[in-house]
Amino acid sequence: MSTKDCPFCALRPEEIFLSNDLCQARWDSNPVNEGHVLIVPIRHFADYFDATDDEKRSLWEMLEKAKKLVAHKYKPDGFNIGVNVGEIAGQSVFHVHIHLIPRYKGDVPDPKGGVRGVLPHKRKY
Ligand SMILES: [Zn+2]
Numbered sequence: 001m002s003t004k005d006c007p008f009c010a011l012r013p014e015e016i017f018l019s020n021d022l023c024q025a026r027w028d029s030n031p032v033n034e035g036h037v038l039i040v041p042i043r044h045f046a047d048y049f050d051a052t053d054d055e056k057r058s059l060w061e062m063l064e065k066a067k068k069l070v071a072h073k074y075k076p077d078g079f080n081i082g083v084n085v086g087e088i089a090g091q092s093v094f095h096v097h098i099h100l101i102p103r104y105k106g107d108v109p110d111p112k113g114g115v116r117g118v119l120p121h122k123r124k125y
Pocket residue numbers: 002003006007008009043044045094095
């Protein structure tokens with residue numbers, strides 16, 4: 001995926017609600033829950049582990065700011081945080097992004113295991 005057809009390199013100011021020199025917080029255009037946020041580096045690269053130390057610091061600081069904003073606006077009961085690294089792990093947009101997914105009581109019948117659910121048969125233990 002080149003920057004030309006990358007949705008996170010495209011300028012969509014309506015989706016971006018926080019930004020600095022290194023990263024942005026954007027509303028997910030196809031949210032799994034109300035307040036689903038993506039924390040995205042400005043630089044186009046696919047693999048989270050290729051981020052510079054400054055980018056990593058900036059991404060996690062932005063996550064904290066976005067979390068406060070989402071908590072205030074939507075009053076969720078919890079959060080999941082996740083990064084898909086590689087097609088086998090489910091990555092579909094090959095520009096790094098951290099998902100911040102607000103969770104609400106009753107949004108699934110049994111949330112136990114949370115992000116362990118990426119392997120549904122191993123979610124519960
Ligand atoms: Zn990109």
